[in-house]
Amino acid sequence: SAVISQKPSRDICQRGTSLTIQCQVDSQVTMMFWYRQQPGQSLTLIATANQGSEATYESGFVIDKFPISRPNLTFSTLTVSNMSPEDSSIYLCSVETPTEAFFGQGTRLTVV
Amino acid sequence: ILNVEQSPQSLHVQEGDSTNFTCSFPSSNFYALHWYRWETAKSPEALFVMTLNGDEKKKGRISATLNTKEGYSYLYIKGSQPEDSATYLCAFWNAGNNRKLIWGLGTSLAVNP
Numbered sequence: 001s002a003v004i005s006q007k008p009s010r011d012i013c014q015r016g017t018s019l020t021i022q023c024q025v026d027s028q029v030t031m032m033f034w035y036r037q038q039p040g041q042s043l044t045l046i047a048t049a050n051q052g053s054e055a056t057y058e059s060g061f062v063i064d065k066f067p068i069s070r071p072n073l074t075f076s077t078l079t080v081s082n083m084s085p086e087d088s089s090i091y092l093c094s095v096e097t098p099t100e101a102f103f104g105q106g107t108r109l110t111v112v
Numbered sequence: 113i114l115n116v117e118q119s120p121q122s123l124h125v126q127e128g129d130s131t132n133f134t135c136s137f138p139s140s141n142f143y144a145l146h147w148y149r150w151e152t153a154k155s156p157e158a159l160f161v162m163t164l165n166g167d168e169k170k171k172g173r174i175s176a177t178l179n180t181k182e183g184y185s186y187l188y189i190k191g192s193q194p195e196d197s198a199t200y201l202c203a204f205w206n207a208g209n210n211r212k213l214i215w216g217l218g219t220s221l222a223v224n225p
Binding site (some may be wrong): 045102 | 116154156161175201216218
């Protein structure tokens with residue numbers, strides 16, 4: 001199993017600003033995953049963060065908007081840049097074993 | 113395009129009622145089907161990971177079945193309690209090297225005391 005500490009748990013931000021979300025895992029993992037859930041939508045994978053290389057982004061997500069850092073095997077950050085109200089979502093980080101996914105507590109972001 | 117659909121979208125039941133939800137998923141390229149329980153302000157919590165056609169799993173009052181040939185899974189809650197109130201998500205895990213979790217929208221359950 002894995003325990004993931006994610007912060008902040010929630011934030012209200014002004015449009016045009018940026019927010020960095022942090023995730024700390026209690027064990028070393030090769031890949032970490034960043035998801036978004038917009039209101040009324042399903043959990044959608046933003047990108048996969050690998051230690052020592054650039055993150056792999058899913059279709060519709062770009063590095064300039066969602067830069068990711070992965071400085072070591074237990075930590076990752078996701079930045080939501082130049083925010084607009086459409087970025088209001090729950091953001092989740094995750095790690096996977098061959099049989100299960102584990103999640104942080106989520107960051108509920110509201111952009112005003 | 114891989115699509116996972118859940119129904120109903122939301123459900124309100126009385127304490128003691130039994131209920132069930134449906135998850136439909138692609139019947140090809142199947143690796144596993146996950147059920148998660150997500151309470152507000154908490155991490156999604158894994159309930160079941162199911163891999164074999166005909167699988168039936170149980171955890172307390174909650175059970176699930178899996179039909180990979182027709183691409184559906186049922187989640188059952190027997191004797192619902194207020195603490196069962198949460199969103200129940202299913203996710204399809206495809207086979208192959210490029211494995212990704214594809215999530216349904218979830219079923220939001222509210223159990224009234």
